[in-house]
Amino acid sequence: MMHTDNIPVWKKFGYAPRKSKPRTETLETLIVGGGPIGLALALDLGRKGRDVVLLNALPFIARGSKAICFSKRSLEIYDRLGVGERLLNKGVIWEKGKVFWKGGAEPIYEFDLLPVKDQKFPAFINIQQYYVEEYLLDEIAKYPNIDIRWRHEAIGVARRSDGVLVEVETPDERYGIEARYLLACDGSKSPVRTMLGLDFAGRVFEDNFLIADVKVKAQRPAERWFHFDPPWPGASSLIHKQPDDVWRLDFQLGWNIDKKEAAKPENVEPFVRGLLGPDVAFEFEWLSVYTFQCRRMERFVHDRVIFAGDCAHLVSPFGARGCNGGMQDVDNLAWKLDRVLSGAAPASLLETYDSEAITVADVNILNSTRSTDFMTPKSNAASIFRNAVLELARNHDFARPFVNSGRLSQAVPYCNSPLSTPDEDAFDTGPAPGAPLIDAPLGGGQWLLSKFGEAFKLLSFEGGPSIPSDLPLVSIAPPHNLAFRRYGATGGEAFLIRPDQHVAARWKRPDAGKINAALKRAQGAGAST
């Protein structure tokens, strides 16, 4: 079994023995992996009434420092799952990034990650991954149809034509599970992917980064501050505020180093004191040295085995595109699998998870690769250009957007999705088919986004003829001008919204025929490209 002695514990659950112990169980959906992606997927499917079993090889929530930056879109997804507000209340809200060079007091570049204000959720919150897992588990506890099995480890996987056979090991037994679908959410080193001998191609970047989470009472703004060529050790550094007076510090170390030495507290101290000040009193929460990798599987759907999160695609952390990218997988997969399992959609709908999630992964990998190439120039010429950008940025506004310290995660639209109906009317603005809804206040503490999710719905803007459709209708009346403006609406428009809050189609003059055709297409019935 997996060795767990050296893993720090956030919350202990302990081994969960099975209540009855048949040698082989038959299940509908098995999830392997108890991180934020596996848990969110279990909750999403459980909320839809599906029976779900989730295997977690550990008997606890691990304390180690992992994801901390959760994007607006992830928060919107968590809100649909019932934990968004709890995360927002605990997390540190931030919307601004600042980039400094050579220790200068004035930033050479600043960015605002929420240019469109008045939305329920901020651009980002910082919160330790273990809180996200804990809150998801608290919510999951309300659903008797979700079975979390602590300290059950998948040790064998065999693909069948109509399902998957998984061999499971616990501290006191071995048993088999025959599942219709296996959802692998077991992280970058994915045992499921390895056991199936599947690919995970990509690049390793020749640089090492040191993460130090330190506990310190510091009066600093809740902003993402990135330093290129700082006066303290490291080629670059990044600081982020987390809840509970914990600060995430990240330092760029270079390639030829002794990783073990580099992570020793006495060697990390000069970095911390350099960044936070020579006399600062702090405690280490977590120290680790890592390298950047950008990888993805060629396909995420392998018959009845479906991959989501880091096991399917891996990016460097600058840009917060790892866990947030994985949350978009969850959002995309849950409603499709639910409809396939209930018989409402053909199994081919899952092929669109493969194509849409790969679209997202490729955008995230592209952005992450470009950030990494800026931070870790591959050649002398690349270094010269990077420094030229930084130098120009001090005095010339035009150069500032070229500074790349990470392009932060945003929802990726499903461009050219087979589920989308291309526009036939010209809209000046607003989410195009494939894009996620944009939030807007509806008065009385109500938000547009909260009206959607779980089912196909129509978003309509009052002012035109009544809309001929049996779909649940969310109608926006003229006083809500922000919503009208954000959707490029003047009255009479309709948007067909998927259960994951993405736009499937939109019209200025909707009619029953157009709506029905777009709905069929979005449900995967006539999915043709």
Add this chain to the structure above:
Amino acid sequence: MSLILSRNAPAPDDIYEAIIMMHEGLSDEESASVNARLILILANHIGDASTIREAAMIARGDRI
């Protein structure tokens, strides 16, 4: 916008001179930095990635 490869500069000697003058008195290292800054300034002036990609291929000697 597509890259102009026909004659477009009425005073080519003036342009050439301005570029050479830019490097006067600079070390090789300083010249490399100044070149990079010049390219970035002009790239922003052009503002179109496909034009710059096309120019970059020609600069490398790649066939397009």
